[in-house]
Amino acid sequence: MSFTSRIAPRRRALAAAGTAVVLAVTLAACGSSKDSDSSMPGMDHGSKPSASSSSDMNHDHGSMPGMDHGGVDHGAMGDGLADAKDGYKLTSTATELPAGQDTAYKFQIAGPDGKPVTAFAADQTKKMHFYAVRSDLTGFQHVHPTMAEDGTWTADLSSLEPGTWRTYASFIPDSGAGKGQDFVLSRTVTVPGEAKKTPLPEASTTTEVDGYTVTVKGVLMAGMAHPTTVSISKDGKPVTDLQPYLDTYAHLTAFHEGDQAFAHLHPETKVDGDHGGPDLSFQAMLPKPGNWRMFLQFQTGGKLHTAALTLGVN
Template sequence: MSSSRPHHRRTLAAAAAAAVLAAALTACGTSGTGHGMAGMDHGATASAGASAAPSQLMAGMDPMPGMGSNGLSDNQAGYRLTATDTAAPAGKAVDYRFAITGPDGRPVTDFAVEQTKRMHFYAIRGDLTGFQHLHPTMASDGTWTAPLTALTPGTWRLYTSFTPDSGDGKGNSLVLSRTVTVAGAAPSEQLPPASATAVVDGYTITVKGSPMANMAHEMTISVAKDGKPVTDLQPYLDTYAHLTAFHSGDAAIAHLHPETTVNGDHGGPDLTFHAEFPQSGNWRLFLQFQTGGRLHTASLTLEVG
């Protein structure tokens, strides 16, 4: 009998350890709204206007702690992007109407001004082509109208970027999005390979440094023309350049805020941004800057480690 007691104690200890492990795993899988990993919210549901395409797979996930929203959900922090249109015509301009409702379910009409606008609106096709950056107008009832230029066939994601200026979300920058489908044959374009440089309208832009995912850092972009540094950039949206980026895997949006001080019509050649990329992989960057009263939009694929 004495020789069997150690074995019996080991059996009880193993069973107890297994029970503790099972309880821990159960708690991880069921706490809150179903967080499988810290900072990820799998409990959100897709909107009626959302697509079942791969770009929707990350919808509803909260970013890593300390990072901004990835913009792939139509709701966040009690605020919701509402719209009735889930489709748009091909090949012609169309007005997209929407509203932002607050935690009380009512349309929000009080928005803070950021980079001279109360609302920034972006449209991008599923293959990250056809980029549009618009500034919609709001009616007194809180209905916004974004004048989209002609869309090509495919699934488009439409983003709203804003900051409530009253209520529970006052001062919090939010990005909400929905999708619309444009009927017709939609051949997908191949994403250009990653490169630190791009050329547009004779200007060469160069991204300096190697950004890392889930890390807030400064990112510098330089502008040159004919091999010489450009120093005549004009203010655009109260800065010398506006930068937007979308992830090639799911169209998540990165938060890139200008830090360069504006001082007349002689900006450049280096432009500094506060960058937060919520995940690694290839990102499609769109840099908008102005010279001689003309707006230029450069695009490149950036690899984020």
């Protein structure tokens, strides 16, 4: 299962395998933001993943009638599996990154004229969201890179386990032919060493992280919108102190098992202080059936938590 949504200026809609996707997310309680995203070095597929606070990335869009958030065009977009779209290209000389140590991934976004893009619009307070996930959907990291004057971005990644990783850059050009359009582009990179594949956990409607219980209510079917509620509790009691994080109370990304198709999911309602929760409501639609690994990021007491959950879409 999965879901998407937007905050102003928002930019995410999902289309996979040629199917245009829109995930309209209405958040019952919404939150604001913080500077760094979350990185989960070596996060496994257990039902009780732990998360650490850290960094960023994002996702691709086009123009979609009725889904304009703050002037940003959210429409027919790809699934984030290509390194180029509509003249924009994710370029990097890095084909291999070291295992077991913090490292930096450098890249540029080339525009239709072939030159590095240096003007980007902020989305959820950030001009670039960057994600890294291993092919078995472990090791999820979401960081916010920094850009040099020549348009070179540097994404600081925590220790990576051996295997094949896909890196995603999510951005909105602030000039040129793609101005105001939401993009998500990706490339793969190898981390040398003996790769030990972690089986994807079975689909489940609940998971735990840092003492919090996250529960998802709603049945999803591919290509159909369904109401979905995410509830957060702790010690059996509803959580009502969610803090703003990237202009929302919950940041969600999802990856499809097998091809790693990418979906960025956002609530729409504006945040109102440090008292979000416990229920977050969404209208969710995913374009293809199968298992989706969802990463839900939320903040309490100044700490960012990342919960992982496998959701099945019929």
